[in-house]
Structures are given as structure tokens and as C-alpha cells.
Amino acid sequence: MKINETLTRIFLSPSDLDKTIYFYENLFGQKCDVRFQYPEKGLELASVASCLLISGSVVDLEPFRETRVTYLVDSISDFKEFLLGQGATILEEPKIVPTGKNMRVKHPDGLVVEYVELETDDGA
Numbered sequence: 001m002k003i004n005e006t007l008t009r010i011f012l013s014p015s016d017l018d019k020t021i022y023f024y025e026n027l028f029g030q031k032c033d034v035r036f037q038y039p040e041k042g043l044e045l046a047s048v049a050s051c052l053l054i055s056g057s058v059v060d061l062e063p064f065r066e067t068r069v070t071y072l073v074d075s076i077s078d079f080k081e082f083l084l085g086q087g088a089t090i091l092e093e094p095k096i097v098p099t100g101k102n103m104r105v106k107h108p109d110g111l112v113v114e115y116v117e118l119e120t121d122d123g124a
Contacts, residue, residue, distance in 0.1 A: 007052035007070040017055040024048035076117040
């Protein structure tokens, strides 16, 4: 059971996405490595270094603002079991998303976190 990466969530309007990607590419000296539409939620997401840029309308972003950070993990099921044993609350059960699987969890200290298990190239 391992957290592979921590992503800081940055919420912005669709009109700001390109210039924000450009800013973080220059800040970190890295190119945007992931960019995709999530049409079911009205969002477009991009990742640059440790930043997860989430763009959408004010209304579309509202359900996601409470979640402060995203942890990329090796196993959603292992983390779910561990977190429940530590007094965390599962706010959204694990489900399939465009990048693999995710769940939303409220830690005992109140922090709301998205856990993501990325889909591997072999389809697992």
C-alpha cells in the first residue's frame, strides 16, 4: 500500500486553463503530462508536475471544491480498508473514472481527499 504522488488541486474557469498550464509548465520546467475532458461532470483536467488543474463553470466545480488534495495510490481497495480502520469516512465509494478508479474520503481530521488508482497500460 503506497501513495505514489500527491496532487494539489487548483480550480479555475475554462478560459484560464491554457494560460495556467503554461504558467505551471514554466514554473516547474515540466510539460503538461495529462489533459482530458470529463464531460459527465462538465470538467476538463490537466496535470503539470504536482498540480492538478480542474476547470469548469462555477456550478460544475462546486461539488469538487471541498476536496482539497488528490493522492495517487497503488490500490484503492487496500486504502479503503486501511482508512476505514483508522476512523475515516468514505464519502464516495470506489468507482470507475476516466483515469482508472477513485473514491472520496473524509479523514478523521476533516480533510477531504480524492484517492485515485490509475489504470495501467495493461488494462488492469
